Amino acid sequence: MSHAYELVVSGVGAPRPRRTLEATSPRRGEKVVQASLAACAVLSVLVTTAIVVSLLTPTIGFFREVSIVEFLTSTTWAPAFARPSFGVWPIVVGTLMVVFFALIVAIPIGLACAVYLSEYASRRVRGVVKPVLEVLEGIPTVATGLFAFFFLTPLAKQILPFLPWQGPFSIGVAGVAVGLLIVPLVSSVSDDAMRSVPAGLREGAYALGANKLRVTTRVVFPAAISGVVAAVVLGTSRAIGETMVVLIAAGAGNPNLSFDPTKGIQTMTAYIGGRATGDIAMGTIVYDTIFAVGTLLFIMTLSMNMLAIRLVRRFREVYE
Amino acid sequence: MPSRQTTNETLSSTDRRVAALAPGPPVNIATGQAADPGAGEREVTFRLEGVSVRYGEALAVKDVTMDIHHKDITALIGPSGCGKSTLLRCLNRMNDLIPSARVSGRLWYHGEDVYGPKVDPVQVRKLIGMVFQKPNPFPKSIYDNVAFGPRTTGMKGDMDEIVERALRSAALWDEVKDRLKENAYGMSGGQQQRLCIARCIATEPDVILMDEPCSALDPISTARIEDLMHELKEQYTIVIVTHNMQQAARVSDRTAFFTAEVDEATDVRTGVLVEYDRTEKVFSNPGDERTENYVTGRFG
Numbered sequence: 001m002s003h004a005y006e007l008v009v010s011g012v013g014a015p016r017p018r019r020t021l022e023a024t025s026p027r028r029g030e031k032v033v034q035a036s037l038a039a040c041a042v043l044s045v046l047v048t049t050a051i052v053v054s055l056l057t058p059t060i061g062f063f064r065e066v067s068i069v070e071f072l073t074s075t076t077w078a079p080a081f082a083r084p085s086f087g088v089w090p091i092v093v094g095t096l097m098v099v100f101f102a103l104i105v106a107i108p109i110g111l112a113c114a115v116y117l118s119e120y121a122s123r124r125v126r127g128v129v130k131p132v133l134e135v136l137e138g139i140p141t142v143a144t145g146l147f148a149f150f151f152l153t154p155l156a157k158q159i160l161p162f163l164p165w166q167g168p169f170s171i172g173v174a175g176v177a178v179g180l181l182i183v184p185l186v187s188s189v190s191d192d193a194m195r196s197v198p199a200g201l202r203e204g205a206y207a208l209g210a211n212k213l214r215v216t217t218r219v220v221f222p223a224a225i226s227g228v229v230a231a232v233v234l235g236t237s238r239a240i241g242e243t244m245v246v247l248i249a250a251g252a253g254n255p256n257l258s259f260d261p262t263k264g265i266q267t268m269t270a271y272i273g274g275r276a277t278g279d280i281a282m283g284t285i286v287y288d289t290i291f292a293v294g295t296l297l298f299i300m301t302l303s304m305n306m307l308a309i310r311l312v313r314r315f316r317e318v319y320e
Numbered sequence: 321m322p323s324r325q326t327t328n329e330t331l332s333s334t335d336r337r338v339a340a341l342a343p344g345p346p347v348n349i350a351t352g353q354a355a356d357p358g359a360g361e362r363e364v365t366f367r368l369e370g371v372s373v374r375y376g377e378a379l380a381v382k383d384v385t386m387d388i389h390h391k392d393i394t395a396l397i398g399p400s401g402c403g404k405s406t407l408l409r410c411l412n413r414m415n416d417l418i419p420s421a422r423v424s425g426r427l428w429y430h431g432e433d434v435y436g437p438k439v440d441p442v443q444v445r446k447l448i449g450m451v452f453q454k455p456n457p458f459p460k461s462i463y464d465n466v467a468f469g470p471r472t473t474g475m476k477g478d479m480d481e482i483v484e485r486a487l488r489s490a491a492l493w494d495e496v497k498d499r500l501k502e503n504a505y506g507m508s509g510g511q512q513q514r515l516c517i518a519r520c521i522a523t524e525p526d527v528i529l530m531d532e533p534c535s536a537l538d539p540i541s542t543a544r545i546e547d548l549m550h551e552l553k554e555q556y557t558i559v560i561v562t563h564n565m566q567q568a569a570r571v572s573d574r575t576a577f578f579t580a581e582v583d584e585a586t587d588v589r590t591g592v593l594v595e596y597d598r599t600e601k602v603f604s605n606p607g608d609e610r611t612e613n614y615v616t617g618r619f620g
Contacts, residue, residue, distance in 0.1 A: 200452060200456035203452060205458070206445060207412065207450035208523055209442055209445045222460070
């Protein structure tokens, strides 16, 4: 390929050789890179599809034996009993209670944290707090679960002794622990969204005699709302799917329908996590239930995300 | 317009009216830097005495002394990096938002020290509005954009009227009266900038600072804003930074020419005031060679 260029440097005044417009090399490397990137993209789609299919096959088997009406309307969850009952509501309520308590903790703390970091904190404070938050995101959930069981629950019993506590498990405490777990996620994503609001908007508001609180609440926060909603939805999905913390702090027992936060209540994930151990017999109805519950979880997070996308489209303040 | 309080509104956040204003500082003409043309002709809105601005170690503006007069349009011109915008942002304490910025020297607003210990920057900005280089409407409706300032300052009165009056003053009412609830980002760049002017007027400031308000606009939009400035001049003191010398010549009463002195060792550009005079004088018979070179297009 170098022959085309050799003559160019051969001397001043020498006639320039005509250079061709055709490619000087087949550039195979470029095609290889493109193909391997495409393969990765296809692979991730395939894996996702495979997960859904592997969930659905046993789920279909389950619904051949149990009517979908019973699954969704009955309020007794006793799949392994001699006279089994397959009403999924008790464990759905367990999951929803975890989400409820988690969001009660995570939304105010997470957003306050984000507002502080993005608008109030000096560069030095931010330089310390932000990385610490990001490290907290990586704490193993089993550690958070132990923290909830051995520290938060006794603490809650001390602070609120008038509540009817019974046994070591509490769905409310588990929810609060999950909330603490997702605070870094909510605050970090919201903080990024608020910081990406153009500085010009802040200046415009300050120039009208607005104080910091007003600039933050009336200009920056609304402009960042789509990112903030995304943060809350991510947190919610995480709370729905959280297994280890609820398994430890809320226990895998008691599938009775209850709204009492001081009780240990089984969640959907805790049911799956508790059941899906080595001694479960494949092809039995109990085996199939974990997939049915898994599919329902998947549908819940999916509709959650779709709802969020619609909300974001509707309330987004578009700048540019 | 309702009766406008021009001189008896103070910069302090407390309601306490400063009865005895700070003693009028003498104009320092001794520096020879800023001969004050026609001093005493008109009320002085801003009096700058040896104002310097630093960003960290770097000196951005050095020792500016000048008077800015009531209901004049004062243009600040000069090449890039000569500190015009920096100086403008001192006037309403927008530089406070940049942590490393430090202002020294004295800056008086109707005899009150803008950087005095009791002065509240939020109050300063209520009285001294600003329009920016790039139109920066909020991602809200046209109505909410204009109403933002009055709502912030807790202005009394019918909000619809306040909004209409501001939009009329900014020569925008007829174009937007049927779509006040639409998002401001659906407007053209020129309309957006006039909206920003309306937003600024709605808070009833005494002074409007404009930081290259037309640099992102096409010539027709620019002409409309220049016309608007002539109308606004009846009611407001206007200080405008511009790169466009023709614009300075067309709209302003007085022109201040700045240039940048480059420190060879540190490569820091420091803005200095070269000449400040009536606009006709600066453009037809400048007193300094550097001004002449700039306004005749030989440099910059």
